[in-house]
Every structure is written in C-alpha cells, then in structure tokens.
Amino acid sequence: MKFIVEWNGQPSAENAVIERFMKTGGRPPDGITMLGRWHAIGGLHGFAVVEAADTGSIVAMSLEWGDLLTITIFPALTDEDLGAALGKHVAAQQ
Template sequence: MKFIVQWNGLPTAEGSVIERFMKTGGQTPDGVKLLGRWHAIGGLHGFAVVEAEDTRGISALALEWGDLLTMSIFPAMTDEDLGAALAKHQATHQQ
C-alpha cells in the first residue's frame, strides 16, 4: 500500500533535523520503501510517497522523526486505483 507522508518542522528544530538527516541519509525503516521525497526550499516542509505492506513500518517512520517534525500520513491511491473505485461506485449508484 502507498502512503503520502507530509512533515513540518519548527525553525528551532532545524539544526537537529539537519544533523539527523545527514547522519542517516533519511533512510526509511525496514518494511518501508521510499518511492520519492521532495523538500520545500527554505523551510522544514516536504512530503514523500512510500510503500509498505502494513502500518508497522509507517509507525516506525513517524516515531523516528516525531521528536523533531510534525507528520501527517495518509493512504494513497494511483489514478488507476481511484478510477476503478469510482467506476464501481458509479455502477452501484446508477441502478
């Protein structure tokens, strides 16, 4: 399953975030595959798209950075998956 991970950090956490990221390379925990990550210019804001079989790795990711960043994590769908869900919805509600 894919997840969208958004984060925000306070300016007071900048030094600690930089230090941790440089030390770890921002590696994801076991069970979480990083599909892409983007960072805002000039701030501690960004988002990533990750893939995981279950929420255990996602929880580990949130806990690893939770002391420095606020994170929002949402299940994500591709256009194809959404299209299939919408087609099914339309079919069941047009009868």
Template structure:
C-alpha cells in the first residue's frame, strides 16, 4: 500500500535535521520502500511517497524523526485505484 508522508521541521531543529540527514541519508526503515521524496526550497517542509505492507515501518519512520519533525502519514491511491473505487461507487448507486 502507498502512503504520503508529509513533514514540517520544528522551528529550532534546522541544524539537527541537516546533520541527521547528511549523516544517514534519511534511509527508509525496514519494511518501507521510498518511491520518491521532495523538499521545499527553504524551510524544513516536504513530502515523500512510500510503500509498505503494514504500519510497523511507518511507525519506525515517524519515531526516527519525531524529535525533530512533525509528520503526517496518510494512505494514498493512484488515479487507477481511485477510478476503480469511483466506478464501483457509481455502479452501486444505480
């Protein structure tokens, strides 16, 4: 299943975030496959799209950075998945 991970850095965390990112490369934890990651220009804001079979790796990701970033992790759908869900919904309403 795909998830969207959004983060915002805590106001006093910039140097610590930079240091940790440069040291670790912000590798995804076991059980989480990073599909793509984008960072805002300026500030500590960004998002990633990841894939995971369960939430254990997502919890690890959140805990790994929770002291420096606030995170939001939500399920994501492709256009194809959404189209199928919408088609099923329309069919059920007829």
C-alpha cells in the first residue's frame, strides 16, 4: 500500500534534523520503499510517497523521526486505484 508522509519541524530542531539526516541519509526502515521525497526550501517541511506491505513499517518510520518532526501519514491511491474503487461504488449504487 502507498502512503503520503508529511513532516514539519520547529526551527529549534533544525540542527538535530540535519545531523540525523546526514548520518542516515534519511533511509526508510526495512519494509518501506521510498517512491519519492521532496523538501521545502528554507524550512523543515516536506513530504514523501512511500510503499509498505504493512503498517508496522510505517509506525517504525514515524517513531524514528517523531522526536524531531511532527509527522502526518495518509493512505494514498493512484488514479487507477481510485478509478477501480469508484467503479465499485457506482456499481453498488445501481
């Protein structure tokens, strides 16, 4: 399943976030495939799209950075996934 991961950090956490990112490369935990990650310029804000087979890996990622960043995670659908779900919904309404 795919997830959208958003993060925000306070300026007071900037040095610690930089240090951890430089040390780890920001690699996700085992069980998570990073599909893409984007960082805002001039702040501790950004988002990633990741894929994981289970939510346990997602929890591990959240805990790994949760002491420094506020993290919000949403399940994500591709256009194809959404189209299939909408098709089932429309069919069930008929």
